[in-house]
Amino acid sequence: MAEILLKNAYVIDPISGINGELMDIAISGSRIVEEASQKAEVIDCQGYLTLPGGIDSHTHTSGTKVNFGRYMSPEDMRAGRTARRGPMHITSGYSVPTTYGNSYRYSALGYTTLIEGAMAPLEARHTHEEFKFTPLQDSFANTLFDGNWGMLRALEEGDITRAAAIIAWTLTAVKGFAIKLTNPGGTEAWGFGKNISCINEKIPTFDLTPADIIKGAIRANEMLHLPHSVHLHCNNLGTPGNYTCTIGTFDLVPDINDKRQSLYATHVQFHSYGGSGWGDFCSKSEPVARKVDFSPQIVIDMGQVMFGRTTTMTADGPMEFNLYRLHHDKWSNHDVELETGSGIIPVNYRKKNLVNSIMWAIGLELALLVKNPWQCLLTTDNPNGAPFVKYPEIIALLMSKQYRDAEFATIHPDTEKRVPLPALDRELNWHEIAVMTRAGQARALGIIDLGKGYLMPGAEADIAIYPIKTDEIDPSAEYEKVIAGFSRTEYTIKRGRVVSRRGDAIIDGENTTYWVKPKVPAVYDMQHDPAFIELFERYYTVRMSNYPVQEEYLHRNYCIETETDL
Amino acid sequence: MEIRDVPCPFCGCLCDDISVRLDDNRILGVENCCTLGNAKFLSKGRLQHPIMRKNGKWVEVSYEEAIDETARILSDAVRPLLYGWSGTVGEAQVVGVHLGEEIGALIDSTTSVCHNPSILAIQEVGHPGCTLGQVKNRADLVIYWGCNPIEAHPRHMSRYTTYADGYFIDNTVTDRKVIVVDIRRSEGAKVADEFIQIKPGGDYLVLSALRAMVRGRDDVVPDSVAGVKKEQLQRVASLMQKAKFGAVFFGLGITMSRGKYKNVRNAIELVSELNRKTKFTISAMRGHFNVYGFNEVLTWMAGYPFAVDFSRGIAFYNPGETTVIDLLERKEPDACLVIASDPGAHFPKSTIEHMAAIPTVQIDPCVNATTALCQVQIPVAITGIEAAGTAYRMDGVPIRMKKIIETNFPTDQEILERIVTRIREMKRDG
Numbered sequence: 001m002a003e004i005l006l007k008n009a010y011v012i013d014p015i016s017g018i019n020g021e022l023m024d025i026a027i028s029g030s031r032i033v034e035e036a037s038q039k040a041e042v043i044d045c046q047g048y049l050t051l052p053g054g055i056d057s058h059t060h061t062s063g064t065k066v067n068f069g070r071y072m073s074p075e076d077m078r079a080g081r082t083a084r085r086g087p088m089h090i091t092s093g094y095s096v097p098t099t100y101g102n103s104y105r106y107s108a109l110g111y112t113t114l115i116e117g118a119m120a121p122l123e124a125r126h127t128h129e130e131f132k133f134t135p136l137q138d139s140f141a142n143t144l145f146d147g148n149w150g151m152l153r154a155l156e157e158g159d160i161t162r163a164a165a166i167i168a169w170t171l172t173a174v175k176g177f178a179i180k181l182t183n184p185g186g187t188e189a190w191g192f193g194k195n196i197s198c199i200n201e202k203i204p205t206f207d208l209t210p211a212d213i214i215k216g217a218i219r220a221n222e223m224l225h226l227p228h229s230v231h232l233h234c235n236n237l238g239t240p241g242n243y244t245c246t247i248g249t250f251d252l253v254p255d256i257n258d259k260r261q262s263l264y265a266t267h268v269q270f271h272s273y274g275g276s277g278w279g280d281f282c283s284k285s286e287p288v289a290r291k292v293d294f295s296p297q298i299v300i301d302m303g304q305v306m307f308g309r310t311t312t313m314t315a316d317g318p319m320e321f322n323l324y325r326l327h328h329d330k331w332s333n334h335d336v337e338l339e340t341g342s343g344i345i346p347v348n349y350r351k352k353n354l355v356n357s358i359m360w361a362i363g364l365e366l367a368l369l370v371k372n373p374w375q376c377l378l379t380t381d382n383p384n385g386a387p388f389v390k391y392p393e394i395i396a397l398l399m400s401k402q403y404r405d406a407e408f409a410t411i412h413p414d415t416e417k418r419v420p421l422p423a424l425d426r427e428l429n430w431h432e433i434a435v436m437t438r439a440g441q442a443r444a445l446g447i448i449d450l451g452k453g454y455l456m457p458g459a460e461a462d463i464a465i466y467p468i469k470t471d472e473i474d475p476s477a478e479y480e481k482v483i484a485g486f487s488r489t490e491y492t493i494k495r496g497r498v499v500s501r502r503g504d505a506i507i508d509g510e511n512t513t514y515w516v517k518p519k520v521p522a523v524y525d526m527q528h529d530p531a532f533i534e535l536f537e538r539y540y541t542v543r544m545s546n547y548p549v550q551e552e553y554l555h556r557n558y559c560i561e562t563e564t565d566l
Numbered sequence: 567m568e569i570r571d572v573p574c575p576f577c578g579c580l581c582d583d584i585s586v587r588l589d590d591n592r593i594l595g596v597e598n599c600c601t602l603g604n605a606k607f608l609s610k611g612r613l614q615h616p617i618m619r620k621n622g623k624w625v626e627v628s629y630e631e632a633i634d635e636t637a638r639i640l641s642d643a644v645r646p647l648l649y650g651w652s653g654t655v656g657e658a659q660v661v662g663v664h665l666g667e668e669i670g671a672l673i674d675s676t677t678s679v680c681h682n683p684s685i686l687a688i689q690e691v692g693h694p695g696c697t698l699g700q701v702k703n704r705a706d707l708v709i710y711w712g713c714n715p716i717e718a719h720p721r722h723m724s725r726y727t728t729y730a731d732g733y734f735i736d737n738t739v740t741d742r743k744v745i746v747v748d749i750r751r752s753e754g755a756k757v758a759d760e761f762i763q764i765k766p767g768g769d770y771l772v773l774s775a776l777r778a779m780v781r782g783r784d785d786v787v788p789d790s791v792a793g794v795k796k797e798q799l800q801r802v803a804s805l806m807q808k809a810k811f812g813a814v815f816f817g818l819g820i821t822m823s824r825g826k827y828k829n830v831r832n833a834i835e836l837v838s839e840l841n842r843k844t845k846f847t848i849s850a851m852r853g854h855f856n857v858y859g860f861n862e863v864l865t866w867m868a869g870y871p872f873a874v875d876f877s878r879g880i881a882f883y884n885p886g887e888t889t890v891i892d893l894l895e896r897k898e899p900d901a902c903l904v905i906a907s908d909p910g911a912h913f914p915k916s917t918i919e920h921m922a923a924i925p926t927v928q929i930d931p932c933v934n935a936t937t938a939l940c941q942v943q944i945p946v947a948i949t950g951i952e953a954a955g956t957a958y959r960m961d962g963v964p965i966r967m968k969k970i971i972e973t974n975f976p977t978d979q980e981i982l983e984r985i986v987t988r989i990r991e992m993k994r995d996g
Contacts, residue, residue, distance in 0.1 A: 064962055068962075070866065070869055071685070071688070071689075071862075071865045071870075071871050072688050072689055072692055072693065073689070074689055074870060074883055077869035077870060077881070077883070078883075081869075081881065082880070083879040083880050084667060084879060089667060089867075090868060090876065090880055090881050091869075092881045093869050098865075098866055098867060098868060099866045100867070122697065122963060123697075123962065123963060123964060125956060125965075125966065126862070126962075129656065129866075133866060133867065190845075191700065191704055191811075191845070192704065192810055192811060192845050193811075193841065193844055193845030324838075325842075331691075331692040331838060332694065332695070333692075333694040333841075333847070334693075334695050334696060334697070334962065335695075335696035335697065335700045336696070336697050337696075337697045337698070337702070337703060338699065338703070344692070538731055539699065539703055539732075539733050541698045541702060541725065542699075542963060542965065543571040545570070545571045546571055546573065546582045546965055546966065550966055552954075
């Protein structure tokens with residue numbers, strides 16, 4: 001087996017309790033080991049910052065709506081073209097790069113694991129096809145259940161066990177990783193052009209509220225002992241005053257898992273708005289962050305907005321339509337029968353726009369106000385708040401009050417009256433950044449046991465070495481150096497092989513898809529359940545036998561089998 | 567032996583409920599299929615060996631020789647064209663895109679001559695669509711505009727719209743209204759509740775009139791628009807706004823008639839406008855079973871759905887310049903690989919003449935009109951019957967095509983991979 005010895009690595013590994021130690025790391029095959037033999041290839045890390053490979057716990061890189069974002073946007077494709085070079089294929093796209101574009105650019109930033117934020121089960125094959133062409137990162141798919149008729153019917157009958165059985169069948173069939181709820185109830189209402197305002201409003205077509213769905217899914221999730229918690233995109237995204245809905249949602253969440261949170265709330269920036277309309281729109285990051293501080297059972301990610309052009313895409317179809325009515329640019333929508341919705345529009349976040357300026361501030365505020373970095377992870381909800389290539393700038397903003405003030409001086413002048421950001425002096429340190437970009441993700445996703453997110457013997461050898469000497473840079477003042485350092489690794493190592501060197505992918509790579517298979521007793525196996533089969537055969541347009549994602553789509557994969565309480 | 571739930575490799579409906587009766591590796595009968603699909607499953611007659619023209623005559627050759635010649639043709643070319651793709655699976659298309667990238671080819675598909683204008687319109691104004699089951703379960707108004715599903719997509723109405731069981735539809739015959747818009751009274755028009763007959767070339771005007779009415783500006787619409795009476799348009803505008811869920815399906819009647827992508831853009835904008843009042847979707851009636859799949863594959867690999875030119879070392883897309891008809895019309899290609907389509911039967915005469923004048927290779931199971939233009943033809947397994955792989959339905963739902971018959975013929979993917987390998991060997995050996 002190939003061996004590598006990393007010498008003089010300056011390691012921050014929060015999961016293992018290492019905060020800045022100069023050490024050697026030995027790799028044999030795909031794993032980190034105690035020591036390497038004389039034959040090992042030696043890489044001198046020169047005291048550079050060495051972290052576990054980055055993990056993006058919420059990004060949109062693969063599948064039907066991502067590809068439609070490319071399909072409808074030749075202007076975005078032209079904005080990010082690169083030529084064939086060495087083993088690197090041609091890439092296109094800035095905010096929605098082609099699959100190779102995503103893979104190479106994430107790898108240059110040191111990312112080795114990506115969680116696709118929203119996979120519609122009916123179109124899962126498409127997501128898995130694109131995973132195959134995203135070769136330098138391992139893949140996980142959050143699977144959409146917000147409007148799943150089988151699950152909704154079971155919840156309507158108050159039968160959580162049956163809901164869990166349907167979730168188990170579906171996750172196994174589509175090779176998904178976790179339960180994703182996007183605007184629960186809202187996507188179903190959008191089937192007839194309606195939406196849901198908040199958690200206690202009845203869905204027009206089922207005798208349920210979003211609160212019923214969220215609570216039911218959380219309980220079902222724990223009955224199935226899934227590695228990750230329910231992954232929630234709250235109702236009412238993007239509307240002034242929605243923070244009360246967000247806090248109300250957090251109030252629903254019981255603390256029922258010892259190892260991790262019971263709810264992961266994604267892109268919370270978009271859900272922390274005050275005001276009664278756009279006229280008095282303001283930040284409500286403070287009450288939301290306070291709520292998170294008092295709720296150890298909740299983990300959030302930022303959903304940071306950065307200025308410039310991007311493409312918004314989400315399963316939240318009604319929200320995208322509302323956005324279309326604000327922006328009047330092109331709008332795509334794609335409802336998925338019996339399951340969910342989706343929408344896409346391009347946007348340009350402008351510094352001269354007050355609302356956009358406030359949104360920018362809110363994301364940063366959440367990261368600075370939430371006390372425990374393990375509870376607030378760094379994302380842009382790529383590409384919704386910004387393309388992931390902006391991550392280094394976000395890291396620098398969180399580490400430097402001076403940088404924030406400099407940026408603040410360039411945005412809409414009225415922002416100051418609407419946000420608390422200028423008053424926040426906190427500057428995050430290297431360790432906190434490491435938590436918010438990999439260790440926190442590994443814990444929240446429940447994948448530490450799979451060897452993810454740390455650098456001790458037994459771990460997967462997924463490692464990012466940044467050309468940053470932490471003792472020579474003052475991040476509060478030298479934020480340009482922080483940005484440069486995090487923009488391009490010296491080495492990115494994936495499963496024991498150097499895959500990226502100073503920004504260039506150097507091998508073709510081969511990723512692993514992780515999926516779950518809850519062990520369900522025969523009586524709850526939906527494959528043979530007459531009512532489930534009837535729903536399927538009468539109302540889906542694809543035969544039940546053709547629905548599951550076949551083995552052919554998995555290539556390299558790892559099945560996480562779980563014991564269940566059914 | 568009977569194999570159930572076989573997806574049909576004919577049109578974009580990709581019906582996946584076909585039952586095929588087999589005996590001794592031969593298809594005896596097909597159930598649930600329309601006449602078009604039936605004919606494909608039961609077709610006889612195919613090319614048995616690779617063929618090459620030598621001294622003006624067709625000669626049977628080995629696969630090795632045919633592949634060698636194809637690799638030589640493509641290696642020698644300065645401006646190779648890779649065309650077709652819609653009748654094969656994604657796994658083969660992927661190899662084609664990589665091949666195009668490697669040799670700096672221009673790659674385009676049958677999309678270029680069918681829904682190319684629909685994609686241009688979508689790139690301007692987006693696409694409010696949905697999967698077909700959403701229409702089946704919810705739509706109380708279905709509009710077929712410039713298409714004739716009864717002839718071209720025979721099971722579209724029974725599986726997905728007018729006659730399909732719907733969750734929110736009590737009686738699918740009486741509770742759904744159907745509007746057909748066409749320049750002639752087609753078969754589809756006979757089952758419509760409302761038939762709008764437009765003078766040829768008048769679609770854009772009629773769409774504009776309906777948009778005005780939906781915006782409450784009946785006053786700007788004249789008494790007659792492209793041969794359609796204002797009263798009828800008012801009736802239709804009212805039906806649209808009263809529907810709980812309306813679904814528009816359109817075909818080449820608007821994409822390839824006067825106005826082209828502007829027609830589609832106008833139709834999309836009408837639908838976007840209607841969404842302010844109720845729920846509406848719009849969808850293209852795609853032809854080949856996997857025409858949409860090629861658009862998907864090329865998009866995730868290169869960034870654009872069709873007409874990509876790799877000759878500059880990046881993916882360059884400029885419809886009108888990099889589209890197959892325009893390229894051939896300018897007589898640019900000096901070699902051409904055709905796969906899973908039949909341009910000989912569909913392209914304008916001048917473009918076909920150029921294909922015949924340059925070395926053209928076809929990969930296809932059967933002798934067809936394109937054979938006459940070729941120097942080499944390589945027969946392959948019939949995708950969806952003798953070869954498995956991924957196809958994308960007209961609404962973007964991916965379905966795995968099945969292999970139900972054993973064959974000695976190689977698949978499209980295998981042939982393409984062998985060509986790539988041979989090209990690399992030639993390059994290496996200088």
